[in-house]
Amino acid sequence: MQLTEAEASFQAIVDPYAKADFFLSAGPDGVEVEEGYITFTSLPKNLLLKVGKMRAQFGKVNTLHTHQMPTVDRPLVTENLVGGEEGLSDAGMSLSYLLHNPVIFVEATGEVYTGDSDVFQSNERSKLNYVGRLRAYRDITESSNIDVGTSFAFGPTDVGLDETTPGEGIEAPVLDKRLFGIDATFRYRPLRRAIYQRLNLRTELIWSRQELPADLHANSFGMYALGEYQFARRWYFGARYDRSARTLDDTLTDTGGSLFLTFWPTEFSQIRGQYRYTSYAEGITGNEFLFQFNFSIGAHGAHIF
Amino acid sequence: MKPMKKLFIPFFAIALAMSYAPPGRTATAALRVVATTEDLGSLANEVGGDRVTVVSLAKGYQDPHQVDPKPSFILEISRADLLIAVGRELEIGWLPALQASSRNAKIQVGGPGFLDASQNVRILEIPTGQITRAMGDVHPQGNPHYWLDPANGRRIAQAIRDRLTQLAPADKAYFDQRYADFDKRLAAAEQRWDATMAPYKGAQIVTYHRSWPNFMERFGLQVMGYVEPKPGIPAPPAHIIDLIGEMKRSGARLIIVEPYWSLKTPQSIASQTGGQVLVLAPSVGGVKEATDYIKLFDYDVSQLASALKQTSGK
Numbered sequence: 271m272q273l274t275e276a277e278a279s280f281q282a283i284v285d286p287y288a289k290a291d292f293f294l295s296a297g298p299d300g301v302e303v304e305e306g307y308i309t310f311t312s313l314p315k316n317l318l319l320k321v322g323k324m325r326a327q328f329g330k331v332n333t334l335h336t337h338q339m340p341t342v343d344r345p346l347v348t349e350n351l352v353g354g355e356e357g358l359s360d361a362g363m364s365l366s367y368l369l370h371n372p373v374i375f376v377e378a379t380g381e382v383y384t385g386d387s388d389v390f391q392s393n394e395r396s397k398l399n400y401v402g403r404l405r406a407y408r409d410i411t412e413s414s415n416i417d418v419g420t421s422f423a424f425g426p427t428d429v430g431l432d433e434t435t436p437g438e439g440i441e442a443p444v445l446d447k448r449l450f451g452i453d454a455t456f457r458y459r460p461l462r463r464a465i466y467q468r469l470n471l472r473t474e475l476i477w478s479r480q481e482l483p484a485d486l487h488a489n490s491f492g493m494y495a496l497g498e499y500q501f502a503r504r505w506y507f508g509a510r511y512d513r514s515a516r517t518l519d520d521t522l523t524d525t526g527g528s529l530f531l532t533f534w535p536t537e538f539s540q541i542r543g544q545y546r547y548t549s550y551a552e553g554i555t556g557n558e559f560l561f562q563f564n565f566s567i568g569a570h571g572a573h574i575f
Numbered sequence: 576m577k578p579m580k581k582l583f584i585p586f587f588a589i590a591l592a593m594s595y596a597p598p599g600r601t602a603t604a605a606l607r608v609v610a611t612t613e614d615l616g617s618l619a620n621e622v623g624g625d626r627v628t629v630v631s632l633a634k635g636y637q638d639p640h641q642v643d644p645k646p647s648f649i650l651e652i653s654r655a656d657l658l659i660a661v662g663r664e665l666e667i668g669w670l671p672a673l674q675a676s677s678r679n680a681k682i683q684v685g686g687p688g689f690l691d692a693s694q695n696v697r698i699l700e701i702p703t704g705q706i707t708r709a710m711g712d713v714h715p716q717g718n719p720h721y722w723l724d725p726a727n728g729r730r731i732a733q734a735i736r737d738r739l740t741q742l743a744p745a746d747k748a749y750f751d752q753r754y755a756d757f758d759k760r761l762a763a764a765e766q767r768w769d770a771t772m773a774p775y776k777g778a779q780i781v782t783y784h785r786s787w788p789n790f791m792e793r794f795g796l797q798v799m800g801y802v803e804p805k806p807g808i809p810a811p812p813a814h815i816i817d818l819i820g821e822m823k824r825s826g827a828r829l830i831i832v833e834p835y836w837s838l839k840t841p842q843s844i845a846s847q848t849g850g851q852v853l854v855l856a857p858s859v860g861g862v863k864e865a866t867d868y869i870k871l872f873d874y875d876v877s878q879l880a881s882a883l884k885q886t887s888g889k
Contacts, residue, residue: 286685289675312680375646407646461637575644
């Protein structure tokens with residue numbers, strides 16, 4: 271048992287034009303700024319600018335903090351292709367544009383990061399990491415909605431460093447990586463019974479193209495599909511299917527599945543159990559039970575949507 | 576890269592096509608008002624008349640604490656000239672996220688198009704001393720269900736009149752006249768409601784959540800207990816047993832429930848106390864009869880008086 275993470279969040283209005291959000295997380299590896307950014311809320315032309323360290327707008331799971339996840343862990347595809355727990359999280363700028371119209375919510379986001387995350391890394395300042403996302407959302411009824419998005423990320427990596435650096439003083443080659451993702455979420459929450467019932471169905475499909483030394487490439491695909499159903503005021507049940515190739519070797523594909531149950535004593539704490547089955551490409555299988563206890567103190571934060 | 580490009584281009588094209596909207600719908604001089612609840616929306620309609628278009632975000636039959644910050648709401652407030660909020664942290668779980676994403680400078684906190692309707696009203700249950708979560712989801716700035724006192728409804732309408740006048744000074748006389756008309760109709764309705772409720776002054780009742788202090792104070796009723804032990808905390812069996820005992824001792828037989836709670840626990844309590852469960856509308860739109868602010872009280876007062884008549888025999 272371990273204290274995986276303690277997160278402190280500070281959110282405040284800076285002035286009439288900006289809002290600041292800081293999330294400090296303390297874990298076994300020490301204290302770090304998980305996210306810390308300023309949002310300029312009053313730009314013209316339907317623009318919204320964020321500057322600072324943040325989780326990139328790549329798909330859905332990458333934007334979620336650990337305690338916001340519906341499961342104890344992150345999907346296999348996140349672990350294999352998108353940096354795992356830390357994910358695509360870096361210092362940079364994010365500019366998003368809202369396409370004004372009365373019919374559907376469409377938001378286009380462009381981001382640039384320094385290239386210092388668990389997904390992209392480079393010692394060269396000119397080698398940056400770029401992320402783009404297009405998101406469309408529409409209410410189907412007052413109780414149900416559909417949310418779809420596509421994301422793209424491009425940047426340098428230093429994977430394969432060990433294999434390609436035979437001696438001191440030889441600079442490792444910078445190898446590009448591209449990620450492309452599609453995500454879709456369906457939500458159902460009847461307004462009259464919003465306290466007791468909800469259903470979320472979500473899938474993310476991610477393609478990774480990793481440059482390798484000697485002009486080789488690994489084209490890896492991974493995905494997950496997750497369903498979560500609230501069947502009583504304090505109880506949620508869900509299941510997830512996982513499948514993902516490895517970043518550096520697209521011939522190795524891991525698969526798995528999870529069942530999870532969450533109990534919310536109050537809206538400020540939750541107890542979660544998860545059974546996880548994983549079949550690794552090497553032929554090893556894993557059967558694990560994971561437990562998690564989450565709680566929040568202090569001011570009531572905004573719900574995640 | 577080819578499979579990625581193949582997928583990306585049609586997806587982008589579909590999303591752009593979906594974003595197309597026929598022109599012409601936005602060409603109107605009316606102020607766009609977005610209210611977080613149907614109560615505030617109704618009051619904005621009363622004062623603004625045909626000089627405003629009003630959209631309400633939360634429905635009257637949903638728990639206003641439990642609203643999802645849906646992107647469709649961002650679309651609504653991105654074009655708003657005026658955003659009216661209940662305040663007192665009722666919307667703290669969802670409105671700040673919507674405002675931050677709205678790209679609308681006018682409706683940010685402190686902006687000319689943001690109105691916190693709670694600024695000049697009478698607020699009850701403002702906690703004193705240290706507030707902790709051991710007290711449940713207590714609102715540190717007082718009970719936010721203040722619109723359920725018609726005197727507060729009048730004060731909210733005044734604040735809306737003043738803000739609409741600031742935003743559209745040319746329509747001042749119109750807003751003044753609309754407010755005066757509403758004030759007159761509300762005063763007449765209050766006399767009617769007072770007369771209906773007069774026989775039941777001092778009656779003891781139980782409510783599910785602390786949604787009704789302003790309403791009960793206005794009509795002289797006593798809330799002797801709550802189905803929830805503390806705000807937002809589900810009731811453990813020990814609390815229900817205590818509540819049943821207290822109801823039997825005090826003679827309270829009526830349990831008021833908002834439309835978004837399950838009736839299972841209240842009905843179980845009622846069956847053991849010989850009481851009655853009554854679903855009242857905490858907001859405009861909470862039941863189909865409560866189509867505006869005055870009709871909300873018409874409905875609640877008549878339902879409550881009729882239930883009290885049955886349970887008290889008066």
